Amino acid sequence: MSPNTHQARTLALFCKVVDNFGDIGICWRFARQLRQEHGIAVTLWVDDLASFRRLCPEVVVGAETQQIAGVAVRHWRDQDGVFAPEDIADIVIEFFAVDIPPGYIAAMAQCQPRPVWFNLEGLSAEEWVEGCHTLPSSHPRLSLTKHFFFPGFTDKTGGLLREAGLEQRRRQFQSDPAAMAAFLAPFGVTAEEMASTKVSLFCYPHAPVAALFEAWQQGDEAVTCLVPEGVASETVQAFLGAAAQAGAARTVGSLRVRVLPFVAQPDYDKLLWACDLNLVRGEDSFVRAQWAGRPFVWHIYPQDENLHHVKLRAFLGRYAGDIDSLIRFALCWNGAEAAPQQDGWAALWSAFRADMPQMGSLTEAWQQKMMANGDMSGNLLQFACSLRSVAG
Numbered sequence: 372m373s374p375n376t377h378q379a380r381t382l383a384l385f386c387k388v389v390d391n392f393g394d395i396g397i398c399w400r401f402a403r404q405l406r407q408e409h410g411i412a413v414t415l416w417v418d419d420l421a422s423f424r425r426l427c428p429e430v431v432v433g434a435e436t437q438q439i440a441g442v443a444v445r446h447w448r449d450q451d452g453v454f455a456p457e458d459i460a461d462i463v464i465e466f467f468a469v470d471i472p473p474g475y476i477a478a479m480a481q482c483q484p485r486p487v488w489f490n491l492e493g494l495s496a497e498e499w500v501e502g503c504h505t506l507p508s509s510h511p512r513l514s515l516t517k518h519f520f521f522p523g524f525t526d527k528t529g530g531l532l533r534e535a536g537l538e539q540r541r542r543q544f545q546s547d548p549a550a551m552a553a554f555l556a557p558f559g560v561t562a563e564e565m566a567s568t569k570v571s572l573f574c575y576p577h578a579p580v581a582a583l584f585e586a587w588q589q590g591d592e593a594v595t596c597l598v599p600e601g602v603a604s605e606t607v608q609a610f611l612g613a614a615a616q617a618g619a620a621r622t623v624g625s626l627r628v629r630v631l632p633f634v635a636q637p638d639y640d641k642l643l644w645a646c647d648l649n650l651v652r653g654e655d656s657f658v659r660a661q662w663a664g665r666p667f668v669w670h671i672y673p674q675d676e677n678l679h680h681v682k683l684r685a686f687l688g689r690y691a692g693d694i695d696s697l698i699r700f701a702l703c704w705n706g707a708e709a710a711p712q713q714d715g716w717a718a719l720w721s722a723f724r725a726d727m728p729q730m731g732s733l734t735e736a737w738q739q740k741m742m743a744n745g746d747m748s749g750n751l752l753q754f755a756c757s758l759r760s761v762a763g
């Protein structure tokens with residue numbers, strides 16, 4: 372955004388951790404980028420510092436206020452009635468429609484000009500998103516307008532989060548086998564494992580991991596599955612015959628399973644870059660797998676009435692082209708289709724494996740297409756700037 376009088380200098384981002392790590396994972400990535408690339412003074416309000424600490428070890432659980440990577444992190448409890456107009460940021464963002472404190476909203480209504488207020492929504496490839504992106508919604512009582520902002524996969528949406536220089540860092544890392552081996556070595560990954568097909572596994576507990584392990588075990592090719600602690604724990608534990616703790620590993624047939632610690636967010640990117648295939652989930656790891664330029668399969672967050680299957684199909688419709696093995700594998704992985712009667716997961720895997728080189732090229736091409744939509748932070752700031760100029 373070019374510097375002008377409408378440029379926002381401060382931004383408040385409100386994040387409630389509903390479950391898992393996606394809410395804080397996305398907000399933290401977004402907050403850092405706004406600070407580092409756009410020079411915005413960001414205050415990140417977050418209600419669950421313990422979850423935050425899992426992906427950002429610098430977080431001090433229990434601290435009311437702390438400064439991390441230039442971002443002011445505030446523990447969001449039920450602070451209310453303590454806000455004056457001078458406390459209010461130029462841009463206020465509620466993530467996933469969280470209710471920001473009423474006292475904060477009341478103070479927003481006293482600001483001149485009013486802050487730009489966004490509800491930042493979840494990612495979906497469905498078509499209706501384009502029609503809802505940037506729609507305004509007036510406050511029922513106060514003279515305030517909130518706008519919906521949707522990330523997405525087309526130029527009629529807000530795009531995807533992507534830091535400057537990410538592509539270059541990723542390419543450099545992937546073109547340096549020694550750097551990849553050096554990154555994985557502290558987790559116990561051996562030279563033999565490096566030479567095998569490496570798969571990172573991040574999924575929800577209902578994924579058919581046991582069936583896939585069975586197919587890998589019986590297969591001709593050596594597969595090393597790297598799984599962060601706490602993921603698919605029951606199946607991993609049954610496979611290991613021991614607790615699924617970081618450092619644990621076992622080989623059965625062609626499959627080696629190795630448990631990794633849950634790593635800090637930047638290292639998770641490196642893990643994705645270093646693997647040949649990434650099984651990812653939710654929203655943030657799903658997007659990072661797209662930037663990793665390697666084949667990936669998405670385990671989507673489950674919703675009532677199988678709404679997530681609609682979303683999964685919408686994404687596959689945009690992304691997967693005519694690679695049938697990828698579509699079948701993804702649908703079965705998410706329970707949207709049953710695995711074939713004959714050979715089940717062995718058949719799915721063997722067709723998928725044969726098409727992996729094609730999927731690598733697909734992801735690279737997809738990445739170029741996504742980059743043309745601009746990155747979400749820049750797009751949001753540009754839209755905020757246009758709203759501020761209208762507000763005068």
Ligand SMILES: Cc1cn([C@H]2C[C@H](O)[C@@H](COP(=O)(O)OP(=O)(O)O[C@H]3O[C@@H](C)[C@H](O)[C@@H](O)[C@H]3O)O2)c(=O)[nH]c1=O
Pocket residue numbers: 389390391392393394395396397425426493573599632633634635636637639652653654655656657672
């Ligand atoms: C496995 C791993 C993940 N991570 C990070 C990457 C991501 O930022 C984050 C995981 O977030 P996601 O991939 O989105 O998956 P998730 O399942 O944790 O989060 C989900 O939460 C739900 C409430 C949302 O509705 C979903 O859409 C989704 O965001 O954790 C690490 O930093 N280190 C690790 O070792």
